[in-house]
Amino acid sequence: MRTLQRWLDGTGDLRALVPLRIAAGPLVLLHLRPFLADAIDGRIYADTFWQPYASWYPELPRAGYVALLWVTAVAAVALSAGLFTRVVAIVTAAGVAYNLFLSQTHFHHNRAFLLIVLIGLAVLPVGRWGSVDAMLRRRAVPAPAPLWPLGLLRFEVAVAYWASGLSKLIDGDWWGGLVTRLRIEQYGDLAASRGVPDWMLEIAGNAGFHWWFAKVVVLTELAIGVGLFWRRTRLVSVWLAIGFHLAIEAFADVQVFSLAGLAALVIWVTPRSGDRILTVHTGNRSARRLAAAVRWLDWTGRFTVTTAGGTGRPAATLIDRPGADGTPVIRTGRDAVVMVLRRLPVTFWAAALVPIRTERRRPPSSTGEVRAAASVEGVGG
Amino acid sequence: MTPRRGGRWWARRVVVGLVVVAQFALVARAYWADHDVFGFQMFPESSRWQAEIVRVDAGGTRHDVRDPWPGGYRWGDLVTARGLGDPFSARHADTGLASTTAFLRASLDWVARNTPDDPETLYLEAVVTLWHNGRGPQTEVYRSVTRPEAGAG
Numbered sequence: 265m266r267t268l269q270r271w272l273d274g275t276g277d278l279r280a281l282v283p284l285r286i287a288a289g290p291l292v293l294l295h296l297r298p299f300l301a302d303a304i305d306g307r308i309y310a311d312t313f314w315q316p317y318a319s320w321y322p323e324l325p326r327a328g329y330v331a332l333l334w335v336t337a338v339a340a341v342a343l344s345a346g347l348f349t350r351v352v353a354i355v356t357a358a359g360v361a362y363n364l365f366l367s368q369t370h371f372h373h374n375r376a377f378l379l380i381v382l383i384g385l386a387v388l389p390v391g392r393w394g395s396v397d398a399m400l401r402r403r404a405v406p407a408p409a410p411l412w413p414l415g416l417l418r419f420e421v422a423v424a425y426w427a428s429g430l431s432k433l434i435d436g437d438w439w440g441g442l443v444t445r446l447r448i449e450q451y452g453d454l455a456a457s458r459g460v461p462d463w464m465l466e467i468a469g470n471a472g473f474h475w476w477f478a479k480v481v482v483l484t485e486l487a488i489g490v491g492l493f494w495r496r497t498r499l500v501s502v503w504l505a506i507g508f509h510l511a512i513e514a515f516a517d518v519q520v521f522s523l524a525g526l527a528a529l530v531i532w533v534t535p536r537s538g539d540r541i542l543t544v545h546t547g548n549r550s551a552r553r554l555a556a557a558v559r560w561l562d563w564t565g566r567f568t569v570t571t572a573g574g575t576g577r578p579a580a581t582l583i584d585r586p587g588a589d590g591t592p593v594i595r596t597g598r599d600a601v602v603m604v605l606r607r608l609p610v611t612f613w614a615a616a617l618v619p620i621r622t623e624r625r626r627p628p629s630s631t632g633e634v635r636a637a638a639s640v641e642g643v644g645g
Numbered sequence: 646m647t648p649r650r651g652g653r654w655w656a657r658r659v660v661v662g663l664v665v666v667a668q669f670a671l672v673a674r675a676y677w678a679d680h681d682v683f684g685f686q687m688f689p690e691s692s693r694w695q696a697e698i699v700r701v702d703a704g705g706t707r708h709d710v711r712d713p714w715p716g717g718y719r720w721g722d723l724v725t726a727r728g729l730g731d732p733f734s735a736r737h738a739d740t741g742l743a744s745t746t747a748f749l750r751a752s753l754d755w756v757a758r759n760t761p762d763d764p765e766t767l768y769l770e771a772v773v774t775l776w777h778n779g780r781g782p783q784t785e786v787y788r789s790v791t792r793p794e795a796g797a798g
Contacts, residue, residue: 272657313724313752368680369726369748373687412657416664424685427672431686437778446691446779450737516688 271415275408276535279565282394283609285353285385287527289344291520292356295378296337299363303330314367321365332359343385346395353390357382374521377424381528384417393565411535418492421528425505426489432482439482441474448474451515458514484508492532499616502529506613530564530609537565541583542604546571551579554601561608580604595620679747681740689741693776696732696749700766703795710769716762723759724752735776742775746785749773753789760792767795 302308308329324332336359342352360379364370391397392406432438448455448468456465467473484504491501506526513522542558544551555569582600584593595603598621605615668683675684698720699707710720711733721730727748728736738745753769760766769789774782 272661273654312722313726313729313755315748315751315755367726368682368751371680371682373681373685376683376685410657412661416661419665420668423668423672424687427675427685428687430672431675431684431689435689437690442778443688443691447688450691450693 270411272412274411276411276414277406277537277565278388278390278409278414278535279393279537280530280533280535281385281388281390281414282565283563284381284527284530285346285349285390286344286394287523288356288382288385289340289342291378291524291527292340292343292360292382293337294520294523295360295375296333296340296363299333300337303333309367309370314369317365317368323366332362336360336363346391346397349391349395349397350386350389353382353386357386372519373424374519374524377421377528378520378524380417380420380424381524384413384420384531387413388417414531414535417531421531422489422492424489424525425485425492429482429485429489432478433486438478441471441476441478444478444481445471445474447515454517455515460514495534498532499612502532503613503616505529533564533566538568539585540566540604540607541568541570542600543570543572543581543583545577545579546573548579554580554604558604558608561610563609566607567604679743681744686741690738690778692738692742692778693735694732694738694742694745694773695735696771696773698732698753698769698771700763701768701770702765703767707770708766714760714763715765716760718756718760718763720756723756732771735774742777746773746775746787750787753787757789757792761794763792764794766792768792 299309308326310323310326323329336356339352339355339359342348343356357379360375360382364375364379389406389409392409398406432443435443437443448465452465452469455468456462468477485508487497488501488505488508491497491504506529509522509525512518542555544555546552552571555571558567558569578596578600580597580600582595582603584595584603587593602615602618602620605611605618608615671683672685675681675686678684681689698710700710700714701707708714724730727745728739729745729749729752732749749771753771757766757769768791771787773785773787775785776782
């Protein structure tokens with residue numbers, strides 16, 4: 265209950281959503297591509313079979329509809345750049361929504377998922393970091409943002425996984441493996457053309473395999489949809505989600521779902537940024553490289569990177585978030601590096617397999633650094 | 646001390662509550678509706694379907710829609726969405742049989758209403774063969790609305 269209240273009334277730092285905002289532009293262009301291609305050829309939805317949801321839904325004249333598609337595409341590009349972010353995010357979401365709800369034939373789950381992400385980006389202040397807007401405003405520390413829209417976005421994104429898993433769990437044909445077996449029979453050629461090796465396709469053709477495989481698929485979807493909500497299971501769920509989306513991309517044509525699903529994983533990053541302090545020794549070349557790499561690859565803003573000189577200092581020191589006892593966790597040397605790699609978007613999936621060997625804790629309130637790390641403790645999850 | 650519960654405090658809870666309830670309702674609706682909208686039942690079936698579609702004129706003569714059509718219409722030009730453009734050979738029902746057949750029925754009506762240069766066709770009819778997750782076949786017949794233009798030529 266207390267966690268729910270923190271999400272409803274609390275504020276946080278949404279810098280981690282920047283990669284999603286940047287990805288949104290290309291995703292929208294990919295989504296709009298068939299509509300724009302038709303428009304270039306002089307065709308729109310109304311020239312062939314279409315089916316409105318409701319007779320009262322407003323229809324634009326042909327030129328207006330085509331203009332709306334192009335305005336949405338331009339707005340999506342501006343959204344990626346972070347130019348007039350709030351306005352273009354709303355325009356992008358509204359344009360995609362209008363087109364999606366224009367005809368029932370336009371609806372696909374991947375488009376619904378994309379629209380949910382776009383509405384989230386329109387509601388959340390995602391232009392405060394890594395954007396043209398931020399460069400123009402030159403405001404050093406953006407104000408914290410309300411967290412409840414992020415909480416709703418998390419709920420909506422998780423629904424796509426658990427609702428799908430639940431529907432398969434209670435469907436005997438799915439749970440028993442019949443659906444996956446028939447699907448592999450139908451789409452084996454597509455998978456082969458996308459580089460799935462022959463030995464894998466041979467295994468996938470076995471009926472006994474599918475009895476187990478279907479259960480793995482169903483439980484994976486449920487594990488992702490539920491596990492993402494808890495801190496202890498989140499990393500495993502993100503791992504599962506990456507494998508899940510890559511597998512879907514190989515075996516099915518899901519338009520933008522895989523890319524949108526992967527990009528949307530950043531919403532599960534804890535909405536605090538810069539609260540892990542990495543201090544590298546100025547005299548150590550490798551440590552300086554690590555600092556440079558972190559500055560380039562820390563897309564979700566997890567780290568504050570500082571430098572220090574002097575003798576007797578380790579090459580790298582990481583003051584992590586407080587552990588269960590409230591004391592910031594200190595890691596040095598190799599463990600610090602592994603922990604840093606575990607928190608960078610491009611390396612976490614591999615670094616998660618490398619064990620952390622030791623853990624050292626510093627007594628509380630001994631240094632300014634520890635106080636800084638402790639002071640950013642806020643909404644978790 | 647309990648913080649004051651102002652309008653924004655309540656508005657947040659109302660918005661969040663409405664979205665959550667609406668989403669649960671859409672998930673539940675997907676279990677019986679033809680079209681699963683925001684219910685996220687992805688890859689629901691591995692079912693297949695195939696249809697023979699004919700135009701029936703006022704005299705009862707049946708014309709395959711693949712044959713020349715008064716007004717120069719072609720089925721594949723009129724209906725392109727949801728895999729309905731080429732229904733003549735067996736194909737996967739991407740969003741399940743209920744959704745596919747609902748779209749097919751709607752497409753028959755749409756074609757009947759949007760082919761004004763055809764003075765001959767009274768209605769369209771589809772004889773549909775369905776294989777639900779490999780079981781079947783099961784045959785169903787769908788008929789479009791009747792066209793008032795029939796016999797006008």
